[in-house]
Structure formats: structure tokens, C-alpha cells
Amino acid sequence: MAGPVTLSDVAREAGVSLATASRAINGSPTRTVGPELRARVLAAAERLRYSPDANAQAMARGRTTSVGLVVHDIADPYFSTIARGVAHAAGRAGLQVILASTEQDPSREVDIVGLLRRQRARAIVIAGSRYDDEGATTALRDALDGYMTSGGAAAVIGQPVLGTDAVHIANVEGARALARAVHERGYRDVAVLGGPTNHLTARERRDAFTAELAALGAPVPDERVLVGRFDHEGGGRAMTHLLESGERPQLVFAVNDVMALGALAAVRAAGLVVPDDLALAGFDDITTLRDVVPGLTTVRIPLEDVGAEAMRLVLEAGHGAPRVVEVPTHVVLRESTPSRT
Known part of the structure; x- marks a missing residue:
């Protein structure tokens, strides 16, 4: 067979519709395929050496394998270290991180959440302090409510004011x-x-x-x-x-x-x-x-741990009240403040 093998080729080989072949290989959040029919499709795929697209599988099941991480400033080492913790935890769960920076613009957060919702990201982590701005807080909270209602999981690293799980620093x-x-x-x-x-x-x-x-x-x-x-x-x-x-x-x-x-x-x-x-x-x-x-x-x-903890929350997200994890801090005295006594 010339060219890459497609799912349509597998469906034709198995004698089933394209939709049935997709449900058998990629899965579906609402419909299943009987075991005999699924075995026939998988056998056809093996004969043709068909390699399924991991992203297509995730989309068929209702969510992709991506996690959106939204930060205020990608150049700030505070956020880059948090991002490393998120990325490590996501990688262990077989997920990939999409990083977005708001450049300190609260309206960008709302836009990014909307984009991630349309892309059916599995989870969203928003890292960064909230502002004393009721309008911006309400707009973001509404955007996250819509995303979570559609099946996504969300957590914020910062003040727990968005109706999501939160990692709050002491x-x-x-x-x-x-x-x-x-x-x-x-x-x-x-x-x-x-x-x-x-x-x-x-x-x-x-x-x-x-x-x-x-x-x-x-x-x-x-x-x-x-x-x-x-x-x-x-x-x-x-x-x-x-x-x-x-x-x-x-x-x-x-x-x-x-x-x-x-x-x-x-x-x-x-x-x-x-x-x-x-x-x-x-x-x-x-x-x-x-x-x-x-x-x-x-x-x-412990910034890297903070990122990992936020990932834990979204991976274990349930339907109960929002959880808040308090992260302790401690003082590190160095040469810039020598004793005067």
C-alpha cells in the first residue's frame, strides 16, 4: 500500500464504517464497540501496520493529553521553576504542558482559558497572584466555571478566590x-x-x-x-x-x-x-x-514542589468543594543582612 496507512484503510480492511473503526481504536466517551468487532478492527490495523495518532485518541475520548499552564511572566525565574514542577509531574502522568504567558494582563487569562477549553485540554493550572479587581476576578472565575462544567480540571497557584482547587503559599x-x-x-x-x-x-x-x-x-x-x-x-x-x-x-x-x-x-x-x-x-x-x-x-x-502539587490537584480532581493546599515557607538568612548586634 502506497503512502501512510490511514484509519479509513483500516475500516475498509475490517469491513466496517470509519466511525466504528475510530471507536474501536481510539475509544469514545459515549459509545462502545462489541469485543468481536473490536478484535476484527484491531487485527486489520495490525495487518496493515497502522499506528494510531495519540492526540486523535485523546480527542475521541473527550479530552486531549495536554495541560495548560498559565503564568504572568515566562521570563521570571519564579514562574519558570513552578513550570518545571508542573512539567515533571505532567510527564510522569503521560501528559504534555502547553505554556502561556499573560504579561500581567488579566484579560489574557480569560482568553487563554477560552482557547484551552476549545482545544479540550485535560487540565489548566493558573500560576500567579490575583489582583484586587472584582471585574477581572469574576470574568476569570466564570471562564473557569465553564471549562470545569465541560469536564476539565483546574487549579490556581495563588489566592483561592476562583472557585477552583488552589495551592496557597504562606x-x-x-x-x-x-x-x-x-x-x-x-x-x-x-x-x-x-x-x-x-x-x-x-x-x-x-x-x-x-x-x-x-x-x-x-x-x-x-x-x-x-x-x-x-x-x-x-x-x-x-x-x-x-x-x-x-x-x-x-x-x-x-x-x-x-x-x-x-x-x-x-x-x-x-x-x-x-x-x-x-x-x-x-x-x-x-x-x-x-x-x-x-x-x-x-x-x-519550594517552587518546584508547588508546581507538582498543583498538578496533583488537577489529576485527582473530583466533584466536591474546592480544596486548598497551604505551602509553608521559611526564612533563609544570608550575607546581605549581617547581624548588627
């Missing part, structure tokens, strides 16, 4: 623990690079850190809490503004490590040195920190 506990740790090292004069005001993760970390310091008798003045983008550029700009204002606190806390790295670059550009001129701390413990000098004090999140 931001509040981690920020409070960091505040206690730097206070014990003698830091009293502190500034915070707090990220955007409507970013829930930034808010959780910022507010918990400043509340704990206030409880310890070292409140952070409002003018020492700077807002800005939740990225390298945002950290750099906020630190530059702080230094140009004439302020030089004992310690600066950036609410994520990428912002802290931007702040470190700004300190060096100003001709200053961490930790000699001021101390610096971040949050996340991204892999990039392995190459940073001095070593950055931070709050460690």
Missing part, C-alpha cells in the same frame, strides 16, 4: 518570620519596596512584614513603603527613588526576589555596597540567587 507567615529574623539581627530602621497596591501577594507580604515590625516596636513609616511594579525594573526604580530622596535605611525589604535584584543593581549604580551601606532582603528564593553576591536573605518557597 506569604503572611513567611513575611512575619522574616521581620522577626531581621529584628533579632538588630535592624530597626527599615524601608519596604512594596510592589503594586492592588497585587494581593505583594499586599500580603508587605502588610504582614510591616505589622510584625510594628508589633516589635520598630514601625515602618508610611513614606518608607514604596509602591511600584512587581519586577526587576520596579525594584530598581523604587530603590533609586529611595536613595535619591536622601534616605538610607539600615535595611530594605523587597516583596519578591526579582525586585530585590533590581534594587541591588540600583544600589551599585549609586556607588553603594550591600551590606556595607545598607542591608537587603527579598522573598521567594528563586534559583537565580545562587549566582548573586552577596548572598540574598530571603523567604524560601
Whole structure:
């Protein structure tokens, strides 16, 4: 037989319709083929050396073998490490990951969920903080409701506000623990690079850190809490503004490590040195920190485990109430915050 063997060739060889051959080989979520007829089709396929298309099999059964992973920024090491955990867990389950980046645009999340629903992806994992935006939250929640109603499974890595299973990181506990740790090292004069005001993760970390310091008798003045983008550029700009204002606190806390790295670059550009001129701390413990000098004090999140846990949730998805898995964090003290006592 010239050319590749098709399913139509198998159907003709077995003396059955194309639909029957497809159900016998690929399966079907609604109709089955009797054992004798299925055996005849499979024998014909073997004689013709027909190789079924794995994607076609999955589509025939109602779902593909793909998992959609939606992140805010593909270049951020925070998300790339989560993606590695998702990909490893998906691979062990025989699934493949489709990665999509929203570039911090909430409307893109809705569009991507709609696309994955049309493509009949088996599951969707959305990684990234939610925003204080009721309209955007409602729109995404509705899109995910429609996807899950059609048979898909979904989980979010972040705040559990979308009606799905969620992996929630202990931001509040981690920020409070960091505040206690730097206070014990003698830091009293502190500034915070707090990220955007409507970013829930930034808010959780910022507010918990400043509340704990206030409880310890070292409140952070409002003018020492700077807002800005939740990225390298945002950290750099906020630190530059702080230094140009004439302020030089004992310690600066950036609410994520990428912002802290931007702040470190700004300190060096100003001709200053961490930790000699001021101390610096971040949050996340991204892999990039392995190459940073001095070593950055931070709050460690097991990011790869977070991705794997989100995959576990979607693979074991049921029909009960949404589950929330809390992921603990812990402080890692390094050279960027030496003891002052």
C-alpha cells in the first residue's frame, strides 16, 4: 500500500464504517464497540501496520493529553521553576504542558482559558497572584466555571478566590518570620519596596512584614513603603527613588526576589555596597540567587514542589468543594543582612 496507512484503510480492511473503526481504536466517551468487532478492527490495523495518532485518541475520548499552564511572566525565574514542577509531574502522568504567558494582563487569562477549553485540554493550572479587581476576578472565575462544567480540571497557584482547587503559599507567615529574623539581627530602621497596591501577594507580604515590625516596636513609616511594579525594573526604580530622596535605611525589604535584584543593581549604580551601606532582603528564593553576591536573605518557597502539587490537584480532581493546599515557607538568612548586634 502506497503512502501512510490511514484509519479509513483500516475500516475498509475490517469491513466496517470509519466511525466504528475510530471507536474501536481510539475509544469514545459515549459509545462502545462489541469485543468481536473490536478484535476484527484491531487485527486489520495490525495487518496493515497502522499506528494510531495519540492526540486523535485523546480527542475521541473527550479530552486531549495536554495541560495548560498559565503564568504572568515566562521570563521570571519564579514562574519558570513552578513550570518545571508542573512539567515533571505532567510527564510522569503521560501528559504534555502547553505554556502561556499573560504579561500581567488579566484579560489574557480569560482568553487563554477560552482557547484551552476549545482545544479540550485535560487540565489548566493558573500560576500567579490575583489582583484586587472584582471585574477581572469574576470574568476569570466564570471562564473557569465553564471549562470545569465541560469536564476539565483546574487549579490556581495563588489566592483561592476562583472557585477552583488552589495551592496557597504562606506569604503572611513567611513575611512575619522574616521581620522577626531581621529584628533579632538588630535592624530597626527599615524601608519596604512594596510592589503594586492592588497585587494581593505583594499586599500580603508587605502588610504582614510591616505589622510584625510594628508589633516589635520598630514601625515602618508610611513614606518608607514604596509602591511600584512587581519586577526587576520596579525594584530598581523604587530603590533609586529611595536613595535619591536622601534616605538610607539600615535595611530594605523587597516583596519578591526579582525586585530585590533590581534594587541591588540600583544600589551599585549609586556607588553603594550591600551590606556595607545598607542591608537587603527579598522573598521567594528563586534559583537565580545562587549566582548573586552577596548572598540574598530571603523567604524560601519550594517552587518546584508547588508546581507538582498543583498538578496533583488537577489529576485527582473530583466533584466536591474546592480544596486548598497551604505551602509553608521559611526564612533563609544570608550575607546581605549581617547581624548588627
